[in-house]
Amino acid sequence: MSEEKKVAPAARTERPARPEGRSEGGRPERPQRRAPGGRAGGKFKSRRKFCKFCADTSIKIDHKDPGLLGQFISERSKITPSRVTSTCAKHQRQLTTAIKRARVLALLSFTPLHHD
Numbered sequence: 001m002s003e004e005k006k007v008a009p010a011a012r013t014e015r016p017a018r019p020e021g022r023s024e025g026g027r028p029e030r031p032q033r034r035a036p037g038g039r040a041g042g043k044f045k046s047r048r049k050f051c052k053f054c055a056d057t058s059i060k061i062d063h064k065d066p067g068l069l070g071q072f073i074s075e076r077s078k079i080t081p082s083r084v085t086s087t088c089a090k091h092q093r094q095l096t097t098a099i100k101r102a103r104v105l106a107l108l109s110f111t112p113l114h115h116d
């Protein structure tokens with residue numbers, strides 16, 4: 001009684017299309033992009049970035065206006081980066097120059113006050 005069960009290893013005749021052989025440029029295809037509309041996590045609503053000065057052209061960047069420039073310096077009297085304030089490159093440049101001028105005119109501070 002020798003009943004041999006030959007379990008054929010799952011249909012060998014048909015090969016699955018696998019990128020084993022480097023046929024196309026030698027790079028296996030990878031899903032690079034995420035599903036459209038789905039951002040990483042999808043937790044946050046996409047808030048449209050806009051430059052304050054581009055949005056309202058009536059605002060003039062003036063080194064004699066410490067009230068406006070003061071919005072763009074941090075607690076430590078540092079100029080806030082444009083990635084935080086979403087100011088465009090053009091206006092960030094003007095802003096930086098204006099803040100530096102205002103500092104020289106003592107309208108803005110170089111450093112926060114030192115308390116003893």
Ligand SMILES: [Zn+2]
Nearest residue numbers: 051054088091
């Ligand atoms: Zn701008």
